[in-house]
Amino acid sequence: MVNFSAPKAAGLAPWFDITALLLWGALLLKYAITGQLALLIHPNYFGLCVAAGIILLLLGLGKLLQQVRPQVSGGESVQHITLLPQNVGSALLIVVAIAGFLIPPTILSSQTAIQRGLTEELPLTRSQPESFRVGTSPEERTLLDWIRTLNVYPEPDAYTGDPVKVNGFVTHLPQLPDNYMMVSRFVLTCCAVDAYPVGLPVKLEGDRQAFAPDSWVEVTGEMITEDLQLTTEAEGDNNLPQRQLVIQASAVEPIPTPRNPYDY
Structure with a gap:
């Protein structure tokens, strides 16, 4: 009996590859154009992602031209060797790319901050934040400036009475009393996967339930210990x-x- 499945799969293989290349190129450029790339990676890598998207689109269009006009190709196309059955790898890439178009990236949540360990310290194994203005007055410091200051000069009482005005998202730490919440930010060193949370406790006049977790607030006040x-x-x-x-x-x-929403 003649097996027609193998020739049929071989004939479809270029179209799977073309679709995967075009979809991924378009997805990377879509993230860049809409600003969603900022929710996924550090700005240092924006240019690399845009270049990768353009290259993928050009490769996809080149392979498409070879399929539509075989005489353009310089010779017989060579199929690459994969560990997966033919077309499975490209099919997976297509499915993931389509999911990327349908499901937009979201901001990391306060629950993620709690799970990753929200503190006022910068992890020693992490890269130090890029921006730190030593000469700024206390009321001009961002939340990350305060965190960095505490890591350089870790004496809380030295800052008692300093005015403060920072913004971030609300986190409710279960171990804190009900009149305390955390104002928090995530710091990216490479991408959202390795983002780590930092924050400062905020003492409120009332109950923290008035401020929902993940909501963004601007906190004005003074430092106490x-x-x-x-x-x-x-x-x-x-x-x-x-x-x-x-x-x-x-x-x-x-x-x-x-x-x-991220700091660097």
Whole structure:
């Protein structure tokens, strides 16, 4: 009996490859044009992604031209060797690309921040943030400026009474009292997968339930120090309250989610 499935699969293989190349090229350029690339990777890699999208589109169009006009090809096309059955790899790429068009990337949530360990310290294994303005006055410091300052000069009492005005998303740490919340940001070193959260405790006049987790706020107030427990048993052996820099909030105003919600 003649097996027609193999020749048929071989005939479809170029079209699977063409579709995968065109879809992925278009997806990368779509992310760049719409600004969604900022939710996925560090700005240092924007140019690389745009270049990759253009190259993929050109490769896809080149292969398409070879299929439509075989005389353009310099010779018989060579099929690459794969570990997966023929067309399966390209089919998977097509499915993932289509999912990328249908499901937009989302901002990392406060629950992710809690799971990754939200603190006021920069992990020693991480790259240091790129921007740090030493000469700025306290009220002009961003949340990341304050975090970096604390890592360089880790003495909370030295900042008592300093005015503060920062913005970030709300996180409710379960180990904090109900009149405390965290104002938080994610810091990207490469992509969203390795983003790590930083934040400062905010002492409120009322209950933190007035500010929903993941909502963005601008906090105005002054710095105080209090003994708080920011870590959980799963995050370390020392779970005793420690001296922490805290924002005594005089005003907490809701703000729109920024177009680029990450720091670097």
